[in-house]
Amino acid sequence: MRCADTGESRGIRGHLLSHREAATAAAEYFRGARIPESLEGALNSAYSERPRDVIAYLSNYFAELSNPPVISRVRGRKVLDGAGKDTLEVDVFCMVRNMDKRICSAVISADADMAPSLAGSDVSGTTEKSVKSVERAMEWIQESIGPDLEGILPSEQSTIDQILSDFFKPKMEEERRRREAEQHAAAPPAGSDPTPPVTPPTSKKKGSAKGKKAAVTEKPIPPADPPELVVGGSPAVGAVSLAVATCTATLREVPLYSYISALKHEEMPSKLMLPAPFITLLSYGKSGKLRFMKEVMMVPPPGLTAQQSVELALSLQAQIMKHTDTVGKSGQMVIKSVSALGCLALAADRVEQPLDLIREACEELGLALGTDVYLAINCAAHELMDYNKGKYEVLSGAWKSPEEMVDLYVDLISRYPAVTALVDPLRKEDSSQWETLAKALGDRCYIITDVASRSVSNLLQGGILPASSGAVLKHANQTTVSDLLAAVRLIEGEKQVAVLGCLNEESSEDSMVDLAVGLGVRFMKLGGLLRGERATKYNRLLAIEEDLLNSDRLGSYSQFDFPVLWSEPQVSANQEEAAAVSPR
Structure with a gap:
């Protein structure tokens, strides 16, 4: 006598069918990732080596087969330098064996002589400028640089440095245009007399006759070149580049x-x-x-x-x-x-x-x-x-x-x-x-x-x-x-x-x-x-x-090797002969 097709029996058959589908999908997933071959290789290798700690051996074996770490996020934060001033530290995190890990950090110092002039800043002094620069660097890292580097192998140093340079170039041009506009606005109106140049002082020539003022005009010096353009926030680029290099060295254990x-x-x-x-x-x-x-x-x-x-x-x-x-x-x-x-x-x-x-x-x-x-x-x-x-x-x-x-x-x-x-x-x-x-x-x-x-x-x-x-x-x-x-x-x-x-x-x-x-x-x-x-x-x-x-x-070096900075022009044999016969 056939049993009635109750709702309970239909549920059991559905569960079995769902289980078979899941098992089939799982098998296909593991075969696609070559897990059966990897397991067989791991077990054969472990049996051949017969290590004392089998679990640790298998862990190391599969670690070698895992995907290489990629950058998951980059973080910037303030730290203090040797003078107690704000400077920038960058942390690099990587996805390592499906875990988000902090790998390393790097610090770049802000030099007071290179402190930037920030647009819209009403602070004075290099300390305030450095603080603003660090804050801007942190913003760049959080909003742009970090997301741009996600998923990239940290070992791709040249690629990452190019990304950083490409990010920074528009910032540099923007600052350059801002300063040119400031200089143009500060320039004297057309037709006005420019500020006369500074004339070097004259000095009396030693040994001049009494009562005479033999003045010797000093040779004017070349004016100072304009200072190099430094953009607030620029330490973000150098610090991230160094942190990425340190990250790769850390991961490679070198x-x-x-x-x-x-x-x-x-x-x-x-x-x-x-x-x-x-x-x-x-x-x-x-x-x-x-x-x-x-x-x-x-x-x-x-x-x-x-x-x-x-x-x-x-x-x-x-x-x-x-x-x-x-x-x-x-x-x-x-x-x-x-x-x-x-x-x-x-x-x-x-x-x-x-x-x-x-x-x-x-x-x-x-x-x-x-x-x-x-x-x-x-x-x-x-x-x-x-x-x-x-x-x-x-x-x-x-x-x-x-x-x-x-x-x-x-x-x-x-x-x-x-x-x-x-x-x-x-x-x-x-x-x-x-x-x-x-x-x-x-x-x-x-x-x-x-x-x-x-x-x-x-x-x-x-x-x-x-x-x-x-x-x-x-x-x-x-x-x-x-x-x-x-x-x-x-x-x-x-x-x-x-x-x-x-x-x-x-x-x-x-x-x-x-x-x-x-x-x-x-x-x-x-x-x-x-x-x-x-x-x-x-x-x-x-x-x-x-x-x-x-x-x-x-x-080791065996001596000081001084570069050749100057050498007399070489005179050819024909030039020497021509000089010898030329009339005095």
Whole structure:
């Protein structure tokens, strides 16, 4: 007898049919993802290896088969730098094995000298401008940059940097048009008399006859170039680029310097050279008569390890402190403070005084200046120019023309040959004096541009000063990792030296050292050892050196190689013969 077709039986058949459909759909789904083959491979491999922890083994096995991580979101937030000012930190999150994970962060410092002028801002001072810049950067990251990068592999560095650059270009053009409109509005009406140019002062010629006023008109100096355009919010670009590079290195479980080096060379080199650090010992200019030595830096001799270099600088620093205390009691020189650069800020009355102080400290330690210790001077010439006088204020009340500055450097290095580098000895506008200085000193002293060069972005468009040994590069504002790589290639292609430098006000972020090692620059300009945010970078340098030593990948420089900055024109044999027979 057949049972009645009740609602309950129809429900059971429907449930069974639904279950079969679901099972069929599941089977098709897993076959499409090749799960049966993967499971069989995993089990066979586990059985062959017979690991002690089978579950962990299978977990690692399937992890290798999972999709690569992609960027899920990017977050910007305020943090404090070494001076307690707002700066930008960027966090990168990735989708890793179906989980949203924070991978890393990166911080980019806001340099007070590069603080932007924001449209519509009624605040004054660089601190307020930096705060506004950080806030705008955070808005850009949240509203535009983060969404644009979602779903992209973090390893696609060049693609991501191009996205960042494409995002930023309209912002730059908008700011450029705004400033041009402001300048046009501030221009005097047509037909009005323009402000007369400043005429350089005249001076009496020495040796003139009594009663005569033989005036010598000083050669006018080139006017200062307009400052480079800096857009509020631009640190978003540089910080995100660095954070993405750090993210890839973290996911690959390699140091950032190794990843940057692989980007530069397209493969991992067998040896890496550590850049020699310019370690700042002394700073002048805030007090006392001496103005033009913003930094006096120790340069370790070639062949010295980073550990030995830091220990040598610490010994010199301790000896200088002892000696300065003694001298200070006599009233000639006193310790004022520790500068933001992480070194002693002193006062001096003579140009030679800082170098004599270091020489005496070397002698007391049994070191030979020029053999065991070399020096570099950051002259910061752009800070010394008085445009009303058309001269540099080297000492308080003592002024020198650009030509006289060249004479000063030539004389100074003839008496102190241990000075092996001059940073910003002149303004960038004094191009003919750069050439004269290059002819006189370029074969024994690095003539390096810092503020006198361009930002990395503009450097890639216009090159560096032809009469310089190289340039200080800084990771700031809209500079991407790809920009840094291109800038180093450009400088090396010109047979010049690249230096990676800190900004004036730094955070405790130490990735700048990884960048320097990975980029393969010749020198690093890190500041002194008396501030924590600077010491953090030296600690990172020592850690990298230890890693490279342990892996037998540490290379070293054997000598200072000074780029050829000037050579006499070659005269052919035909030209010599023609000159010999030509009438006098």
